[in-house]
Amino acid sequence: MTESLPANELTDRLNLIESMIAEGRRNTESWGWVFVLWGVAYYAAIAWSAWGSHPSLAWNITVAAAMIVTFGIIAWRMDPARRKSNPPTTVSRAITSTWIAVGVSMAIFIPSLGIGGRSSSNLIVAIIGIMLGTANAASSMVLKWKLQFACAMIWWSLAVISCVGTTRQSFIGLLVANFFCQIAFGSYMMFKEARQRRQVASHA
Amino acid sequence: MPELPELNPVIHGKLRLALLSLLTGVDEAEFTWLRAKTGSTDGNLGAQLTKLEEAGYVSMEKKFVQRKPQTTYRITEAGREALTEYVQALKQLLGGAI
Numbered sequence: 001m002t003e004s005l006p007a008n009e010l011t012d013r014l015n016l017i018e019s020m021i022a023e024g025r026r027n028t029e030s031w032g033w034v035f036v037l038w039g040v041a042y043y044a045a046i047a048w049s050a051w052g053s054h055p056s057l058a059w060n061i062t063v064a065a066a067m068i069v070t071f072g073i074i075a076w077r078m079d080p081a082r083r084k085s086n087p088p089t090t091v092s093r094a095i096t097s098t099w100i101a102v103g104v105s106m107a108i109f110i111p112s113l114g115i116g117g118r119s120s121s122n123l124i125v126a127i128i129g130i131m132l133g134t135a136n137a138a139s140s141m142v143l144k145w146k147l148q149f150a151c152a153m154i155w156w157s158l159a160v161i162s163c164v165g166t167t168r169q170s171f172i173g174l175l176v177a178n179f180f181c182q183i184a185f186g187s188y189m190m191f192k193e194a195r196q197r198r199q200v201a202s203h204a
Numbered sequence: 205m206p207e208l209p210e211l212n213p214v215i216h217g218k219l220r221l222a223l224l225s226l227l228t229g230v231d232e233a234e235f236t237w238l239r240a241k242t243g244s245t246d247g248n249l250g251a252q253l254t255k256l257e258e259a260g261y262v263s264m265e266k267k268f269v270q271r272k273p274q275t276t277y278r279i280t281e282a283g284r285e286a287l288t289e290y291v292q293a294l295k296q297l298l299g300g301a302i
Contacts, residue, residue: 005211010298016218017225017291023241024229087230087237 025089030193034070035186041066042178046171059124060111067107094142102135122162125170129159129177136181147188151181209293212286214259219244219252224261224287227279232265235275253277261286 041062049058110127113119133155140148158177162170215221222242227233239249256262261283265276279287 005297007298010294013216013218013221014291014294014298016221017287020222020225020241021229024226024233087233089230093231 025091026196029092030190030197032186032189032191032193033073035182035189037070037186038066039178039182039186042174042182046175060114063107091142095139098138098142099135102131106131121167122165122170125174126159126162128174129155129157129162132181133159147185151185154181209296211293211297212290214255214261215286215290217252217255219248220256221290223249223252223256223277224279224283227262227277228284228287232276232278235277238277256283259283259286 045059045062048062049055052058106127110119110124113123113127133152136148136155137152140146140152154177158170158173161173165173215224219242223238226238226241235249235253238253239246242249244252253262253264257264259282261280262277263280265278267274267276
């Protein structure tokens with residue numbers, strides 16, 4: 001068998017292996033909307049706590065609402081009857097696990113501080129900064145994505161500013177970090193994902 | 205002169221090779237996803253997957269998700285090794301051409 005095979009057939013086989021492995025790993029998931037949604041939720045919570053009635057409820061209610069919307073949309077998209085995305089890969093599992101772990105840690109820790117009467121706005125912003133910095137850094141290292149690592153550095157800088165700076169500096173830092181790392185980064189991700197989906201559709 | 209390596213005939217088939225390569229990149233894949241990626245018919249795809257399963261290169265699981273049947277496939281350790289050996293044999297056969 002081996003001796004009768006022409007070289008171009010063997011090369012075709014190698015190319016087929018490479019293209020199929022790449023096809024299997026091609027990511028058509030979309031997560032940019034989660035960044036934008038949470039960016040909007042943070043701004044809503046900030047605005048409510050600054051100017052709305054019952055400001056003490058602002059963060060709890062806004063974060064709970066954002067969580068319900070996020071998990072609702074994810075559950076709807078994961079429904080096997082609707083699911084058109086790629087099967088899970090090691091990379092997608094690594095990233096999802098990182099974000100779930102960080103999300104659960106924040107969901108447990110921040111309200112616990114409030115219940116224990118130990119929370120202050122600087123401390124909460126520092127925790128948000130350090131946790132989102134960790135998640136973005138881990139995710140960027142898995143994906144080898146420098147832009148996301150830059151977001152991690154912005155969040156970490158916010159955490160440091162919140163620890164050493166005034167409440168006003170911490171507040172301004174949160175507004176800036178939220179804009180760049182949630183709204184702008186999420187919008188860019190959505191744009192990239194849409195372009196990738198169009199490419200996949202045109203190849204199909 | 206060194207002896208030329210033999211290519212594994214189970215893997216050498218184009219569709220079977222495509223299926224094994226696709227499965228190396230994912231944890232597991234549904235029949236419908238494999239069909240969409242390879243563009244093959246249900247009958248041909250099923251037959252080739254059965255051959256790979258008989259060789260111990262893929263494992264199959266049938267389950268019901270929300271009352272709908274779902275068949276998923278994953279590559280086995282033997283399948284991964286066989287594909288690696290196949291690629292090495294191909295490279296050896298092609299020699300300096302790649």
